[in-house]
């Protein structure tokens with residue numbers, strides 16, 4: 001099969017690779033659409049994911065089942081020809097976190113595109129218990145948003161949104177723009193979207209944000225010198241009831257705390273802080289007086305079905321987020337488009 005293989009720092013080569021036989025717990029998937037994730041950029045720049053190269057990246061993908069391993073065959077729960085989305089973080093099922101239902105903290109996960117070969121290829125092997133059927137009305141391209149959306153929904157769940165809550169989303173990337181829509185669908189009140197690029201904020205406005213703040217581009221009509229004051233004005237002096245920060249940027253995470261009001265829930269989403277050494281400064285006294293809750297959100301334990309439903313029912317529109325599509329032999333270009341923000345990208349996809 002043809003595969004886009006990461007071979008070193010900023011090096012992706014199209015190679016012909018032999019497919020090893022399926023293990024008993026695997027099925028073979030013909031890949032149809034793969035999304036480029038922020039973490040793919042980091043692996044590309046470092047020249048390695050969680051294992052040394054060569055490795056095929058890509059963990060946000062859909063495809064068609066073309067071959068069943070023995071267990072899937074015996075169970076009879078999936079068929080060849082079925083349209084599916086792969087859940088890339090395949091927990092071991094036997095470590096302590098797994099046994100305590102915290103599969104997102106699994107000690108020995110097999111992660112497609114991170115520590116085993118992933119989706120930037122014609123075919124990918126997926127464990128039979130980590131495939132989810134795609135509803136008929138969800139295209140392969142839309143289905144490829146399931147993984148990031150499943151992560152987003154896990155985070156949004158921690159906001160514990162009540163009807164009418166004033167919510168803030170910091171970071172209007174593809175994830176933040178999906179969160180925004182799901183927050184709205186969860187019965188929130190007004191939602192403010194805070195970012196640093198107008199093209200992303202404008203799309204957020206179309207997708208349901210009530211208020212927009214640009215913290216960086218001074219020429220922007222959404223520019224606010226003091227976002228905290230702005231949020232206070234819009235929330236009748238109260239501050240936000242629930243906040244989610246969908247960027248690793250430290251200042252953005254600190255801002256997320258600052259805009260939150262009394263009894264608020266603030267969620268730091270995903271790779272908050274970009275790196276293992278990053279520290280944020282928060283005002284402990286103010287947080288105490290606000291009786292505030294701070295949460296983290298990591299991966300997507302058991303949220304795939306919810307995410308698929310949200311796409312299928314139109315609660316979260318993902319099509320408007322696709323800005324670029326590339327062939328498999330242009331995988332490096334796809335990754336560079338996101339890395340260098342060529343042509344105002346949001347979600348970039350590869351179609352093998």
Ligand SMILES: [Zn+2]
Pocket residue numbers: 037038039059060148
């Ligand atoms: Zn990802």
Ligand SMILES: [Zn+2]
Pocket residue numbers: 091092093094095096097098105106107108109
């Ligand atoms: Zn485990």
